[in-house]
Amino acid sequence: MLSTRDLVLCALFAALLAGLGMAPPIPLGFLPVPITAQSLGVMLAGALLGAKRGGLAVLLFVLLVAAGLPLLAGGRGGVGVLMGPTGGFVLAFPVGAFVTGLLAERFATGANPLRLFGTCVVGGVAVVYAGGIPWLSLVAGLPLEKAALGSLAFVPGDLVKAGVAAVAAAAVRRAGVLPAVHA
Amino acid sequence: MLGLYLHRDSAVHRWPAGVKMGGLLAVTAGVMTLPGAWGAALAGALGLGLLAAARLPVGRVLRELRAPVVLLTLLFGFQALLAGTGWAEAAVAVARFAALVLLATLVTLTTRVADMIDLFERVFGLLRPLGVNPAKLALMLALTIRFIPLLAEQVREVRMAQRARGVERSIAALFVPLLVKIFTMADDLAAALEARGYDPADNGR
Incomplete structure (x- = not known):
């Protein structure tokens, strides 16, 4: 059962995702393009809250987007965005956070950034693309391999985000503020 | 909103x-x-x-x-x-x-x-037999809407602090204080909810 603190944490992380979408893109020293951090929030939710609470936090965010709040980066929202070409990626966000959390609970319980990076790449990048690419292929009438090829352009940026999420998650775990992941 | x-x-x-x-x-x-x-x-x-x-x-x-x-x-x-x-x-x-x-x-x-x-x-509510608690979901959705301006404000604050210290390009300097803040805020907010009589065991029937 979810404790009061769990409810609050899920809501706070869902709000963090929204806040990251509203914040101006963050410039990183080594990247020419500033990153929008929403998918970063997905990985952080999974890595720090675990499968159940992380997935739930991101699900709350997606539900509010579906309800018509303009919370996606660029002020977009509504059912139309979810049914559009990039909707599959957003719909896969909660699953991505869940899988990130599941892997983190098994293989990256400590503050090792490399292990956390691995979980973020699988949950936050691979799973999200596995949802987004078939959807894009269906909506745009593209063969699956072409939809995959077109999405490849975003992989380097997402790998950087996984790295950022891993480093940040490791530092937060070292800070010792985390509740037990195996609650 | x-x-x-x-x-x-x-x-x-x-x-x-x-x-x-x-x-x-x-x-x-x-x-x-x-x-x-x-x-x-x-x-x-x-x-x-x-x-x-x-x-x-x-x-x-x-x-x-x-x-x-x-x-x-x-x-x-x-x-x-x-x-x-x-x-x-x-x-x-x-x-x-x-x-x-x-x-x-x-x-x-x-x-x-x-x-x-x-x-x-x-x-x-239809998923209640599967252990889904719609009252909790409703509370979380309402809390999220309330927290969005709070978090947007936190993001702004931390980025301003970074700029003051000249580390606005450091990733750790943004996310780590933000996340630590979220976890400490969660304690206070949960205590505030329970102080107002919220009972997590109440399944909202």
């Missing part, structure tokens, strides 16, 4: 959220099963009819549709130019989803966020 809802005095606005979302699901299923472009044509006509009936400003609706339309056009262009074959099927797929995205956008623009959230709660 107002969301994308756009108020007009129309019958479409007054239809219950459940009718609109149910209708959208039914039309989606219909469009995907009807052969060829028939479904897309019917759904497109329905969309245009509803657009007129809802008395929404066309410019505003077009603005909502711009991003997906640009992306679909680009994808379709590449497909037609590079592949040469299969573009007829691609045209049907694009037409189908263009019509569906128009209908979905109309649902969003004519339905209040609060009504939509009520609908989600009722739908999740």
